[in-house]
Amino acid sequence: MMRNNRSWKAISERRHWVAVGVGVAALAAVVVFVCGRGGWLQGRAVGVVLALLAVACAALGGWMLARIDMKRHLDRLADATTRLRTRQFGTSVSAQVHEAPFGRIAVELDELGSELARHERQWQASFRREAGQIEVLRRIAQNDPLDDALVLLTRFAEHQIEGALASVVIVDPATLRVTSCIAPSLPASYTDALVGLQCASGVGSCGTAIAERRIVVVDDIATDPLWKDYRALACAHGLGACWSHPIISTGHRVLGSFALYARTARAPSTEDIQIGQLSAEIAALSMERNRTAQALMQSEAEYRSLFERNPNPMWVCDARTRRFLAVNDRAIAHYGFTRERFLGMCEADLELHPHGPSRVREQGGELPDGAARLHRNSSGQELLVEIAYFALSFSGNDASLALITDVTYRRSLSRTIREQNELFASLMDSTVEAIYGLDSEGRCTFANGACERLLGYRADELVGMHMHTLIHRSQYEASVHGARGCKLHALQQPGTHTHLDDQVFVTKAGAVLPVECWAYPMMKGGAVCGTIVTFLDTTERRLQQDALRCQATLDMLTGLLNRTSFVDLLEQRVQSCLLSGARLFVGLVDLDGFKEINDSLGHEAGDQLLREVGSRLLLELPDGAALGRLGGDEFAFVVDTVDHAEFGELLKRLVQVMREPFRIVGMDVQISGSIGAAALPDTGRDVKSLMHNADAAMYRAKRESSGFVVGSEVESGNERRLLMSRLRHALHKQEFVLYFQPKVSLRGAAHCEIEALIRWMTPDRGMVAPSEFMPILELSDLIHPLTQWVIETAIEEVLALSRHAPDLTVAINISTRNLLDVRFPEKVKDLLDKHGFPPEKLKLEVTESAVMADPNRSLKALTEIHELGVGLAIDDFGTGYSSLSYLQRLPVDELKIDRSFVVEMAGNDAARTIVQSIIGLAHSLGIQVTAEGMETGSVLDQLRSLECDYAQGYFIARPMPRAALSEWLDHSPWAAPARAARTPLGASIP
Numbered sequence: 001m002m003r004n005n006r007s008w009k010a011i012s013e014r015r016h017w018v019a020v021g022v023g024v025a026a027l028a029a030v031v032v033f034v035c036g037r038g039g040w041l042q043g044r045a046v047g048v049v050l051a052l053l054a055v056a057c058a059a060l061g062g063w064m065l066a067r068i069d070m071k072r073h074l075d076r077l078a079d080a081t082t083r084l085r086t087r088q089f090g091t092s093v094s095a096q097v098h099e100a101p102f103g104r105i106a107v108e109l110d111e112l113g114s115e116l117a118r119h120e121r122q123w124q125a126s127f128r129r130e131a132g133q134i135e136v137l138r139r140i141a142q143n144d145p146l147d148d149a150l151v152l153l154t155r156f157a158e159h160q161i162e163g164a165l166a167s168v169v170i171v172d173p174a175t176l177r178v179t180s181c182i183a184p185s186l187p188a189s190y191t192d193a194l195v196g197l198q199c200a201s202g203v204g205s206c207g208t209a210i211a212e213r214r215i216v217v218v219d220d221i222a223t224d225p226l227w228k229d230y231r232a233l234a235c236a237h238g239l240g241a242c243w244s245h246p247i248i249s250t251g252h253r254v255l256g257s258f259a260l261y262a263r264t265a266r267a268p269s270t271e272d273i274q275i276g277q278l279s280a281e282i283a284a285l286s287m288e289r290n291r292t293a294q295a296l297m298q299s300e301a302e303y304r305s306l307f308e309r310n311p312n313p314m315w316v317c318d319a320r321t322r323r324f325l326a327v328n329d330r331a332i333a334h335y336g337f338t339r340e341r342f343l344g345m346c347e348a349d350l351e352l353h354p355h356g357p358s359r360v361r362e363q364g365g366e367l368p369d370g371a372a373r374l375h376r377n378s379s380g381q382e383l384l385v386e387i388a389y390f391a392l393s394f395s396g397n398d399a400s401l402a403l404i405t406d407v408t409y410r411r412s413l414s415r416t417i418r419e420q421n422e423l424f425a426s427l428m429d430s431t432v433e434a435i436y437g438l439d440s441e442g443r444c445t446f447a448n449g450a451c452e453r454l455l456g457y458r459a460d461e462l463v464g465m466h467m468h469t470l471i472h473r474s475q476y477e478a479s480v481h482g483a484r485g486c487k488l489h490a491l492q493q494p495g496t497h498t499h500l501d502d503q504v505f506v507t508k509a510g511a512v513l514p515v516e517c518w519a520y521p522m523m524k525g526g527a528v529c530g531t532i533v534t535f536l537d538t539t540e541r542r543l544q545q546d547a548l549r550c551q552a553t554l555d556m557l558t559g560l561l562n563r564t565s566f567v568d569l570l571e572q573r574v575q576s577c578l579l580s581g582a583r584l585f586v587g588l589v590d591l592d593g594f595k596e597i598n599d600s601l602g603h604e605a606g607d608q609l610l611r612e613v614g615s616r617l618l619l620e621l622p623d624g625a626a627l628g629r630l631g632g633d634e635f636a637f638v639v640d641t642v643d644h645a646e647f648g649e650l651l652k653r654l655v656q657v658m659r660e661p662f663r664i665v666g667m668d669v670q671i672s673g674s675i676g677a678a679a680l681p682d683t684g685r686d687v688k689s690l691m692h693n694a695d696a697a698m699y700r701a702k703r704e705s706s707g708f709v710v711g712s713e714v715e716s717g718n719e720r721r722l723l724m725s726r727l728r729h730a731l732h733k734q735e736f737v738l739y740f741q742p743k744v745s746l747r748g749a750a751h752c753e754i755e756a757l758i759r760w761m762t763p764d765r766g767m768v769a770p771s772e773f774m775p776i777l778e779l780s781d782l783i784h785p786l787t788q789w790v791i792e793t794a795i796e797e798v799l800a801l802s803r804h805a806p807d808l809t810v811a812i813n814i815s816t817r818n819l820l821d822v823r824f825p826e827k828v829k830d831l832l833d834k835h836g837f838p839p840e841k842l843k844l845e846v847t848e849s850a851v852m853a854d855p856n857r858s859l860k861a862l863t864e865i866h867e868l869g870v871g872l873a874i875d876d877f878g879t880g881y882s883s884l885s886y887l888q889r890l891p892v893d894e895l896k897i898d899r900s901f902v903v904e905m906a907g908n909d910a911a912r913t914i915v916q917s918i919i920g921l922a923h924s925l926g927i928q929v930t931a932e933g934m935e936t937g938s939v940l941d942q943l944r945s946l947e948c949d950y951a952q953g954y955f956i957a958r959p960m961p962r963a964a965l966s967e968w969l970d971h972s973p974w975a976a977p978a979r980a981a982r983t984p985l986g987a988s989i990p
Helices: 002-038 044-085 102-141 146-160 188-194 204-212 231-236 270-308 329-335 339-343 407-430 449-455 467-471 539-551 563-580 594-601 603-620 644-659 687-704 713-732 770-778 783-800 816-820 824-835 848-853 855-867 899-906 909-924 937-945 962-971 973-981
Strands: 165-171 178-182 216-218 241-248 254-262 314-318 324-327 373-376 382-394 397-406 434-439 444-447 498-506 512-524 527-537 584-592 626-631 634-639 662-664 667-669 672-680 708-710 736-745 752-762 766-768 809-813 842-847 871-877 894-897 928-932 950-952
Touching (some): 146 165, 146 178, 146 270, 165 204, 165 270, 178 188, 204 216, 204 241, 204 254, 241 270, 254 270, 314 329, 324 339, 329 339, 329 397, 434 449, 444 449, 512 539, 563 584, 563 626, 563 634, 563 687, 584 687, 594 603, 603 626, 603 634, 644 672, 644 708, 672 687, 713 752, 713 770, 713 783, 736 783, 736 973, 752 770, 752 783, 770 783, 783 809, 783 824, 809 871, 824 855, 842 848, 842 855, 848 855, 848 871, 855 871, 894 909, 899 909, 899 928, 909 928, 962 973
Parallel strands (some): 672 708, 809 842, 871 894, 894 928, 928 950
Antiparallel strands (some): 165 178, 314 324, 314 397, 373 382, 382 397, 434 444, 434 527, 498 512, 512 527, 662 667, 736 752, 736 950
């Protein structure tokens, strides 16, 4: 403005001097004219005067033109000023005015117009935003439905940001699981896909914002890692960016998130973030308001329900006039007046003594003043009542809430209680169950007649005595029962009771009394004050149970002979055949595929299958044969009425009927079975030999998949026993050796691991592969000392290799029998302590089938091992059954994919899909993955693309002895990362 004032001052000065010049020129013209007419000027003087006159005229014309031009510019500037005053900020004047200083003024006016236009747009946007915000808050204040308020909020945000799509995700504050999604501008298919998701870090923008309680801005959904699992969903609906704000209540609970989506990848502006944050705060207010309104409505309904449905008469009366303002249904029913009649009365109308509470006598007793009042009902009947008053405000007036208690009923109730106490005492004395009470210290408080009769003590002898030390024992020999372990003595928890069927009491005469007893806590004031114990004499019942137990000879599932009964019968048949010289055959049947049926269809289906198998076998066996179930899926039969040829045909029929489909739980199920048979006297002459050789023959049939094998002593029993003998000798003579196969990282980790593999170096046959002797070892007790030897030897070898690889880890395979050994975790700990070996450098591998043999015991053993710090891996993963349900429960660090899938990856898309699924599953559970059987470079590339952690196979290295392993660790390029990790700082490895 100062610069404009200077410009106007310059213009005014110029106008002043121009006016002076014009005046001088006019004066000169007048003088010339006068002098000329008077003859004063002659000749050259006339010329000079005329010249001056011409100059004056030119100056006057120039001044007039300048005046006109200045007026035109001033008019334009004035018009621009008028437009600015009328809020027309879009027009420009600088393009029409160029001359200084008007040009500078025009530029400044244009700049001022642009600035005012920008402020005008901001003001209008702010006004629209405030108007939308006010409308949302108004809808919230009117307690509109929550969904309608949130829809209006999303529309408000979308209106503020061009092209934005808004959504409100609502979660359960306790579980952070999505319960609903409000997004009117997004397709229902997208919002429906969000419902039920568990919010956590990495679950999109909204899930991360909710889990981490912070604003999450994703400029590009297609590349951001937070959207890796939901990128396809977002891209399918054309979403390119997402900015999520957590919705947090005043109580710091996360209620959901407010998200703004963009169709293209872009970063939000500061205004976008402010609008999103404002919307999230309004959403929190709306949800809190809705929750509060619902709570108030529920509270009001509850209080109204308490008043209307209270079992006691209640009314509200005016505090001054005592006139009734409201009554509940119970008061109407109790007094007999209609509601309209009640509301036209006051409290004095009900009282028989309206001038105040009277002294009321009841059975010779006298109640104190104010304790009771005499009311009348509609029939004029007297009611003895007590009234408790509570001050409150009712419809804006002071009132009282009255709670009425009918003392008349109390008097009747007291009489009833006395009668019930007398009845209870009669029942206590007449019941056949012995009953006594205990206080909190275990002393007897009472005893009924049955307790006196059974124990031989009088009630007065028992009262005050510590019953535990007096009569309670734990066994028939009447040994003292420890007080701390006595469930009857320690029962001090409300809501619990104890039932024991294996206890014994000692009578006063010293006799042992077997009892079945129940104990229940006695409560007083919400706390346990004692115990009631009831018991029955079970002497006769236990004698009967013992007799029944001795008679139990059948398998309860199939109705066949159980193991004990079958062995007893076989002993009798063997003795009879040895005396008569007759021939006898014993067969063992083991089902193939039963475990898979049991695991996939359930135990009920497995039980039904066992019953069907038993029925089929029984139908095929000849008369006089006996069939029994030894346990699990193993059956046994004995036949002594056929010869060798007929027995062979019988075995074929038995194998065939087991292969025919079974109708189980509405579907056809097919299994097979392996039968091993032994003959008397060819294979053995006693029960033990026959069963042992039949078992060996069955094992051979299963191994050869031949269906059945009739073994001989040389072919079956001796052969197996001979191999077992040689294995024992090999373990004693240290003929077993360890080979090691490296496992390397595919993701650049400076970590090297080796797997210890057992080999049998025989003097006559040379190297024997584990497949020839491990199946027999796993069925014998040799597996336990052999496993200990492998672990200890592997530890010693790794310690010897510490110079080459100080961080080397060794993995060792263990079997099912090891997991079933309850002392196995303790043995592992002893070996680690013995050699001072770090537990984290030892890893134990177990197959899926080993874990599923007995999942509960396996879980216990693996948990104890893992707590030592030892790593655990599931070997041959993908070939077992039903282990996925236990995988999340097992303390597993690593999964090793079975080589059958890895080898097929190069040309089999199905195998590659299986490997990819296993890797994804393991990584989602935080478990590392190793691929076994990597034999080509193409498989290596695929495994790296699938983000597999480790690999093992011939492409890396074959199993090798320790000396070769040392060379491999020092020179193999696969071991380079491990060598780099142990290189001193500043050194380099070529």
